[in-house]
Amino acid sequence: MKRKLLYLSADAQEAKLFQAQCEEALEIIHFNNPKRLLAWLDKGEVIHGILNSAGLASPLGLNLIxxxxxxxxxxxxxxxxxxxxxxPKLKALLIAAGTTDIFYQTPAKEQILHRLNSTSALNEFIPPVPAPKVYTNKMAVGKRVFDIVFASLALFCLAPLFLLIGVLIKLESKGPIFYYSYRVGTGYKIFKFWKLRSMRQDADQLLSSMKDLNQYRTTQQEAPSQSLALCASCIRQGTGCQHKLYDAQGQMICENQFQIMRKNESGSAFIKIANDPRITRIGRFIRNTSIDELPQLYNVLRGDMSIVGNRPLPLYEAERLTTDQSASRFMAPAGITGLWQVSRRGKEDMSEEERKALDVEYAQSFSFKKDMEIILKTIPALYQKENV
Structure with missing residues (x-):
């Protein structure tokens, strides 16, 4: 009897390629939706392993595992x-979440079978086992105490301002005063991220039609080679493809070439639009003065964020930061203000790589003293002329 292997990926084509490679030895069951996966498991289905190629911050990522x-x-x-x-930190995060092994390219069926044969959990996921210790980056006590005191006092003092801005938002456009979206913070934790609404109600639906306005857009995509069979690296080696994949029709494609195609389709990791037409008039004011960010003080009280840290990212941005260097930004606290805001906030000439570098720099060197310096620099940076 074939062993059942769950394949978690948002990319259906990727799953089909792997299924075609392993169909003789494994029964591959693909899921691109966590709700469907959980409903399927609740039926008591027997499985023998899970292969996850989703982004760490995606709905199929660390939190699901x-x-x-x-x-x-x-x-x-x-x-x-x-x-x-x-x-090492990222490996510790994966292992603590329950990962058994890490591959750096799509494994061959022989590798999966060997790993399955070398483990004792081959038949089903019962009986239960103790939950693994979850890896977290705990804040220093002083930083957390400062966050609680600062956020509490700020919310108390700003209550009249919230009331005034709330009335203005309601008068200009229909919809709620507060808005939340799911963001990815420290250790890839996903949480509700609160803001004062500054956009039209249909802002999220309009985003896909505005990619050409993205400030971080890639000006020149990496062009794939003319042949889908071999990538440039394989051609240089002159020894044939070293990383073969096969599609559902049995046609060979180089995995490196396949990844290049996927990267070109995904676009830039960050999205920021100058003169965004989705923003309302009161929304532009509260954005330029950063008033729209004030509800995140509630996130600070909950422990989702800190006053100072790297900005938590929307899911669609976090999923694209897959390199080890980029992933290190998630090892730092998520914050309302941070090194990026006081360094180059809103500048049109800021590249995606520069922003990534600032996030990584903070993650590698953050301290309470540095946080205080950033807070002092935040006040003059609050008002910005650029409409982003």
Whole structure:
């Protein structure tokens, strides 16, 4: 009987390629939706392993694996495919979430079978096992105490301002005063991120039609080679493809070439639009003065964020930061203000790479003293002329 391997990926084509490669030895069951996966498992289905190629911050990422391990008591090997080598901290995060092994390219079926044969959990995910210890970056006590005191006093003093701005928002456009979206913070934690609404109600639906206005857009995409069979690296080696994949029709494609195509389709990691037409008049004012960010003081009280840290990212941005260097930004506290805001905030000539570098710099060197310096620099940076 074939062993059942769950393949978690938002990319259906990627799953089909792997399924075609392994169909003789494994039954590959693809899921691109966590709700469907959980409903399927609740039926008592027997599985023998999980292969995850989703982004760490995606709905299929770390939080889902933690849920499967800790609440659903899924006790089978979990294999993760990364695009590049992981740092010790990132490895610790993956292992603590319940990852059994890490691959840096799509594994061959022989590798998966070997890993399955070398584990004791081959038949099903019952009986339950103790939940693994979750890796977290705990804040220093002084930083957390400062956050609580600062946020509490600020919310008390700003209550009249919230009332005034709320009335103005309601008078200009229909919809709620407060707005939340899901963001990715420290250790890839996903949480509700609160702001005062500054956009039209249909802002999210309009985003896909405005990619050409993205300030961080890539000016020149990496062009794929003319042939889908071999990438430039394979051609230079002159020894044939070293990383073969096969599609559902049995046609060979180089995995490196396939990843280049996926990267070109995904676009830039960050999205920021100059003179965004979705923003209302009162919304432009509260954005330029950063008043729209004040509800995040509530996130600080909850422990989702700190006063100072790297900005938590929307899911669609976090999913694209897959390199080890970029992932290190998530090892720092998520914050309302940070190094990026006081260094180059809103400047039109800021590149995506520069912003990534500032986030990584803070993650590698943050301290309470540096946080105080950033807070002092934040006040003159609050008002910006650029409409971003």
């Amino acid at each position: 933690k849920l499967l391990r800790q609440e659903k008591q899924v006790n089978v090997p979990v294999f993760w495919i990364l695009n590049t080598n992981a740092s």
